[in-house]
Amino acid sequence: MKTVSEMKTMTGAQAMVGSMKEEKINNVFGLIGSATMEVFDSLYDQESINYIGVRDERTGTHMADAYSRALGGGGMMLAGQNGPGATNLVTGLAQAYHANSPVVAVAGSIATNHVYRDAFQEVDQQALFTPVTKKTWTVNRADRIPEMVQEAFRVSQAGKKGPVVLNVPRDVLSESTEFESFPPAENYRSESYPAASPAQLEQAVELLKEAKNPLILAGAGVKWSQSQQSVEDFAELINAPISTSAGHGDAVSSDHPLYAGQVGPRGNTVASNLAKTADVILVLGSRLGFNSTFYTYDNLNPSAKIIQVNIDHSALSRYFPVEVGIVGSAGTVVEQLTNEMRNQNFTTFERENWVIEFQNKRKELLSQRIEKGLPTGSVIQPNQVFHAVNATMPKDTMFTLDAGTLCLQATDVLNYRQSPSLFSPLDFGLVGFSYAAGLGLKAARPDRTVVSLMGDGGFGMTMSEIGTAVENNLNSLTIVMNNHCWGAEKAYQRDFFGERYLGADVPNPRFDQAAELFGAKGFYVDHPSQLEKVFSSALKSSQKGHPTVVDVQVDPNALYSFRRDSFKHRAK
Known part of the structure; x- marks a missing residue:
């Protein structure tokens, strides 16, 4: 039985931050909002927890996802606003769910006495997150916050890993009550793993x-x-x-x-x-x-x-x-x-x-890839980009990829020398993952080179996070293969729909110039002979601490239909 002197009065938000400290959370991604303002205020004085403010809850969850994959856990996202702030988490959580990534997300929720009253920004968050998480809780009392934070991290990392969500009503966060000291995570974390009989x-x-x-x-x-x-x-x-x-x-x-x-x-x-x-x-x-x-x-x-x-x-x-x-x-x-x-x-x-x-066949395959990647011609081909990446990036490089035809071509071609070094959205097929994931990796492993490879469509979705990179010194190197179209879909329209293009072409700005406007470093390349030189310069830029973006003008006709099986009914 705890004595009165051993108890401490805190708000639910303070208890949550105290629990995060016991979980050894060093970085937390978030987007500020009124529903969890008490949590952000409680983080203000915590020197051991670095807060990384993002521009969108989806991309913040991608950052937490990659962070967890790099370190085996510990990726955390705070959605500050209930309603739209919570719904924006869904795509990121679905991606983490398919990747078995142990993300812990905290979503603000409406006050408990407003539930089922069609309140401002009300949505059934428990029902919303359940299909895309390993488990979702709604906290109903402040004194249970430490217990539920512990359970969230335990469940996310036990057995088959996966994301979890804690919905926390704003009145629960502001409620004051007495708490015992929080047990360290190592007291309840199992280090044993299942074995064969x-x-x-x-x-x-x-x-x-x-x-x-x-x-x-x-x-x-x-x-x-x-x-x-x-x-x-x-x-x-x-x-x-x-x-x-x-x-x-x-x-x-x-x-x-x-x-x-x-x-x-x-x-x-x-x-x-x-x-x-x-x-x-x-x-x-x-x-x-x-x-x-x-x-x-x-x-x-x-x-x-x-x-x-x-x-x-x-x-x-x-x-x-x-x-x-x-x-x-x-x-x-x-x-x-x-x-x-x-x-x-x-x-x-x-x-x-x-x-x-x-081994002989493997050697022959690699020789063929090198030959295809040589800087011939006047228009950049995807294989030339991959060859230049392999020729210039160091052995410690961690790569993030997007979905889409360009990145799918890269998946098996890049050099992966230090595991983990490939972070992809493959099972969910998500476009817009790579850039944010690269920032999450840099937060997790600032000692390693991070290269994010993506198409122009996916980068256009998420480029607002350049501001996050600059603000937090997340010096990843991003290579945007800019073919000015939604490549996979345009390939299907070309191969199976008689070149009846609708919605396939994308007008883009110069992404290198956009990066410079945010305060990052930008590079541009439009000729195969310049790829290695530009990539080497961009690498040096990121190594000096600058978030760096390279706009690579890729042949818009270099398209490939990966899912030909989906259109067998349209084959001529």
Whole structure:
């Protein structure tokens, strides 16, 4: 029983900020509003928590999303206004939900005695957020705020990660009551991770020992468990190529001699052919979902024996039957497998031709990409942009991508050397993610180079956040591939609708000049021969602490229809 002297009187808002401190929150993204004014006032005196004010709740949530992906959690967004401030969160939360990103969002809500009275800016926020979050709460009493903040962070990071929302009515934030001291996060955070049972290990090891053409398919679970090195070591031990699921080409280093790249329609033919011909596939932390497989065997050997490891039980055998299904952390299980295989008598001799053949094809693919990326001609092609990026950006670079035809072409082409280094909106297919995500990464990892690659449409949606970058010294380097159109949609109109273009073309300003008006640095390039020189100068600018934007004039005819399957009914 706490004595009176051990209790402290605080407002609900002060208790919330106190709970954030116990969660070791160093940066919080937000957009100020009257519904949570008490929280912002309570943050004013907190030197340990840096507040980053954004221009839109959606982009702020993208920042918190990338921040959480970079650090494994801790990304937090404050929507200061109920109603429109809350509804603006939805797209960002849906993106985080598809990415299993542990974002914690706090949304202001109308006073409790105004609920169901058609009050000003009233919307059912509990119902609004439920479909796009792992869990949503509405706090009804100030004294429960510490408990619910703890639960929000715990739920967001436990098992299959995901975003959560706390709706907090303004009267609850202003209410004063007595609070006990808040328990540190380490007192209730579990550090144990699910592992394979002895029987499952035995089954998996036997399959891997007997395999002639084994393949490791690494997904997001490898990144979340920070097990890049363990997966690489295991691949070397059993002499197996490593492919990755779509959007997670950074699960291991692209420089590793056993790296094949991403499988499926978003990947490359070498990695996909491995998946089509492997006799045993060890799937680590992947659902084998849509962007990797389209839920068909077009990019997967139907005869392969699959060992699937996933922290989410519902992901096992969901789309493809598996021989061994293991509910566990990819990092924990691969270490178990490594220990077991080291104690086994087995040879990798029969696999040498399998690996050598793959490595020769991979080498040929990379040579073809270099050739396509050489600065020939007078109009910039996407492959030339990617080649120049690979030639100029350092090994520590973290890349953010958008959806859309230009960025989808880049997904498997860029060099990913230090995991995590690829942050994409692939499962949600969101345009407008990349720039804001890059700012979130810079807040999380100011020590690393951050390059945001995006089209002009997505940058036009989110360029107001240049002001956020300048104000908070978030010195990312943004490369806008400016083809003056909605590229993916224009490609479909060209290929399947008789070039009946409507709404496809986008008139743009010079984005480099717009950046300069905000106080950032801007660069412009319209000739292939200048790409590497301009990118090198832009890199130096960002390294000196300047948020930097490069406007790259890309061939508007360099369009590609990625989802041709969607328009089979219109094929001639």
